[in-house]
Amino acid sequence: MYYFDYAYTGKGTTKIKAKSGATKVKKAASCKNRFHYITRTAHYKNHKDNVHEKVEFVKSGNMPSFAENRPDIFWEAAHNYERKNARTAASQVIALPKELSVQQRIELAEALIKQFTHEFNFPYTAAIHNHAGEIGGQDQPHLHIMYCERSVDEHNRTAEQFFSRYNDKDPANGGAQKITPDVRGKGKTIINEMRVDTEVIINEHLEKYAPTKIVKIKGIDVEVPNSVSCLHHEDYNRINGTNLKPVPMIPKSLLRLDPNLTFKDKDKNVAYQAKLAERERAINEVNELREYNNFEMYQQYYFNELNNLRESIFNQNKDYDSPPPF
Structure with missing residues (x-):
């Protein structure tokens, strides 16, 4: 998409x-x-x-x-x-x-x-x-x-x-x-x-x-094919058997709020802090949906990378536990 x-x-x-x-x-x-x-x-x-x-x-x-x-x-x-x-x-x-x-x-x-x-x-x-x-x-x-x-x-x-x-x-x-x-x-x-x-x-x-890009899935950097699709997420799901979810657009007016800004007027400050809380919730939702969709699209590559990491750790431990060659 x-x-x-x-x-x-x-x-x-x-x-x-x-x-x-x-x-x-x-x-x-x-x-x-x-x-x-x-x-x-x-x-x-x-x-x-x-x-x-x-x-x-x-x-x-x-x-x-x-x-x-x-x-x-x-x-x-x-x-x-x-x-x-x-x-x-x-x-x-x-x-x-x-x-x-x-x-x-x-x-x-x-x-x-x-x-x-x-x-x-x-x-x-x-x-x-x-x-x-x-x-x-x-x-x-x-x-x-x-x-x-x-x-x-x-x-x-x-x-x-x-x-x-x-x-x-x-x-x-x-x-x-x-x-x-x-x-x-x-x-x-x-x-x-x-x-x-x-x-x-x-x-x-x-x-x-x-041709490839790195995406982070469940804390792991995963190399995946780099391509785009013109399909709407619903059409993509139907064709590919995935369950991608739509990611909402956050208004610029909300994204560009300054988290460090405060006001002397108490009511104005309370209202602004509420807006900042709304901004944080929206950002968290987008980040969660993006990671969820990455997993839906690239879970095969995620599990391959996970197996590679486990194998690498196993081999390191094996070498560590082996007796010295002399």
Whole structure:
């Protein structure tokens, strides 16, 4: 299992569900904000997440002539000129294996970018972000890809024309063709296809650079095969006969509470300490579930390692008890 999110930015509105359960309507996220967020530019240059996260890699490509080497101009134009209520960008967030080096992650990112943008020459911007996990402190690298579903062809267009309606009889006098999943005859099924493609590409790079990894099970370091699966845990269980359990996501607001912070106001301090206790319970639950799932997936390797340790201890004791050879 690995994290893969697929979403859109647009010019309309979107519905969100509040904690109360009520549905609220808000303005859809814009592609220009998304661009600045993943590249950490403009108003995101000093964003609070920069304290916890670093940008390892940024790349844009397939830009039309009006925005050559200026992806900021392209995404601004998409926001300004795409029709009302239209999608302005497709967006993916993909967890990358922490066992790969920075350069190996970049190589993997390049392969994923090519997979999702090359066939139709989609304009794109991509970035790798990395931060230390709040639980355990290990690297959490992930790839952001955003791309416009308008295909760049041989015709030069102004920014406004690029985002106008496509003219199939006279392409030079219309906008760039929009090739959505529906146009490709895939609709919502494209998400599963993307997840499968991502699994294949990640596993190819793991096989090349990091075919095994070390996991801790019941206090023992165990070397296991290093691969990812696009399956939901329920599907994985059904196919492999395991009993993996879902691991909940802990909100950043809870994870980033400072355990050393106190308040002079008694009531405020009591409330904060209760939040810290909630944080500790959540972290303990996640750690327990992760170890449980590791055992479910790798128990064969755990028992093999346990037998190796026992045999090693037995041989050491045997040598110790043997009489000297003289």
